[in-house]
Amino acid sequence: MIRRHEDIIIESLARFLTPFIQAFALYVLFLGHYSPGGGFQGGVLMGASFILLVIAYDIIEGKRRITEKFNIVLNATGVMVFSGTGLLCLILGGEFLDYSQLAAILPVGPEEARGLGILAVEIGVEITVAAIMVSIFLDLASAGEHEEALK
Amino acid sequence: MDFIIAKYNYWIYIILMMIGFYAMIVKNNLAKKVVGMNIFQTALILLFISTGVKTGGATVPIVIGDAHGHAIPGTLHAIDYINPLPHVLMLTAIVVMVATFGVALALLIMIFKRYKTIEEDEILEIRRKEAFT
């Protein structure tokens, strides 16, 4: 049960750091093509930024702002982006996850379409992983209780 | 002696795996069992990654371009870069490890709410007592 401690140093530091962590998460995501990074790593960083805020402040407030419904919708959106890209390639005539078929919609050649397809998939993975990390943390830290925050 | 020093990565992975296995089997506290499971899986990840290394000064598998980001012409020799495939496989294994850890912790919370303890011998004692009533 994470209660509010009203410690000004921790709170302002967490508030200050969070945008930088999130920007770094996006940077890691987009740099996955060329260097260590990608969807899962960026997602964990993004989730960690929200968890930092919840730890510094209060869990009931955190559950009130990042509701379970929001997490579920975000989670499903991420998986839909991933599977939807694959399904789009299926509909356009190739196999599942055959990104070169995306050249039919995008104004690039088949090889660049493969690169852009992987980027779309990684974005989906990042959204899902961030939502799941926050969701796991909130559920475990509150031990499934504090239903009043969900109203 | 050369047998141990040349293959030190395998010795490290075996020792870590056995520590995790010991914790899973011997420890009474369920949370320690979960930590042992985590160590077990981490040792496995270390094994895979350590087998991707190539001798002879191979570097990380990132192709450095010139200042504008274009690739430098000429063939790349695979011998200069370590094998990236085990790293990619282990990304998936890390995700599996995290998911299993999450499920195990959620189960621990359910077990604690039911038995008010997470020591395995006390839980077995409670089950034995309730089976006889």
Place this chain on the structure above:
Amino acid sequence: MSTQYPALIVIVPLMSALICFVVGWWNRNFCYKIAVAAIAVSFYSSVVTMKDVMANGVIHYWVGSWEPPWGIEYVVDYLNGYMLIIITFISLLAVIASKKSVEKDFPEKAPAFYSIFLLLVTGLVGITITGDVFNVYVFLEIASIAAYALIAIGKRDHAPMASFNYVIYGTVGACFYLIGVGYLYMVTGSLNMADLAKLLPDLYNSKVVLVGFAFLLVGVCIKMALFPLHMWLPDAYSLAPDSVSSLIAPLMTKVSAYVMIRIMFTIFQPVFSFEMLPVGSICGWLAVIAIFVGGIRALAQKDLKNMLVYILVAEVGYIVIGISVGNRIGLTGAILHIMNDAAMMACLFLIVGAIAYKTGITDITQFRHMNQKMPFTMAAFTITALSMVGLPPACGFFSKWYLVLGAINANQWVLVVTLLISSLINAILFFRVIEYAYFYPHPEHGAEEHVHATSHGHAEIVMNEAPLSMLIPILIMATLILVLGPFSGKIISSIIQFAIPAGF
């Protein structure tokens, strides 16, 4: 589009799992319909794929259009297609029958339940269809994590502890499988099953390959619950909710047995598995002990579900006997027994679920007059019992016949005797239940069950049959058990004969 059906079998349950979770937040009753629709589409795709395989030969589906061994491929041959139809059909019946018991036991968790159910089906189907050893690990863990969650859902006492035991055991098994894959990758550099089958025969004398094979087999045996690695199964399957056990119990062990057949016969040639290593005799002895341990412990149980779970431990022993004799007839018996045992176990667990839902009784000694309370259900139970004992024309007779023939051909008389004694033990187990249900005399005036005392002093028991959504799957399974028996010859000659890998 017609060549894309192999991908649809896996994608449709996966996407529907997430759609079901989101839609369920707004309208809880919609989840059931989405789940049934998704598995029905998957079943249709697997039937179409099997027909394609029987017409055109083995299907290779390159995911992402990358050629193997650089990419992952889905390979559907006769063994795969056969297993896919079994898995999707039994999942369809299990999800149809789960509606009433989910509404009764945990209605507020219905969206989560159906979405994890669909993820479990995705995992099982994915293990079967893929042709890449690492992909098998990924789908194996998807299915296992979904199973851990499903076993602990619901309000049964001690279920979370059973699921925790399963988490520890299952993770060790999957990690051993991953170590085996790692060792094979270290020496060959390939993860594709067909590629490994080409590269490995030169390396059969290497210790790395030997250790990799051992780790792979032990990992799969943990997942398959072969004695002595079966300790997680009785608690986990008997304490799971009824709607869950009718899905997991028939399928998870059979899919792991399929992975064992793939490892021993497709990746490694039979000459390695049987002549260079004594795998046949070790697995044979373990299977014999499994059959006896399962049978004897089942005799000691008073609860019907516990009894069925120990019989499941024995059934795994049958399949391993078929694999371990090492000849064509034995392997035919094992593959036929996978289908028959999945059908029989699905029917039995659905029956237990229906009886527990309607009357709340699972103790065998309270089964008196069950044939008058639930006649159709008990008729299906009798048919399945005849099949488990091994009486024709039910399907169980034919698979046991092939297993005994295979054991005789390999001169393994211990296995023959074990199979016959185990049929006797099965007969005792099932006739015990049938005696309680059918052969008790009518109760006198003032008995304590559901009686209407009529005017001429002979008490009458009212019929209280299971709801239709549970009864129809039970009757379909029972009819199939009777029909599949005489058709076994046709199934063997058209499907199984080609499913047995070359080398026999």
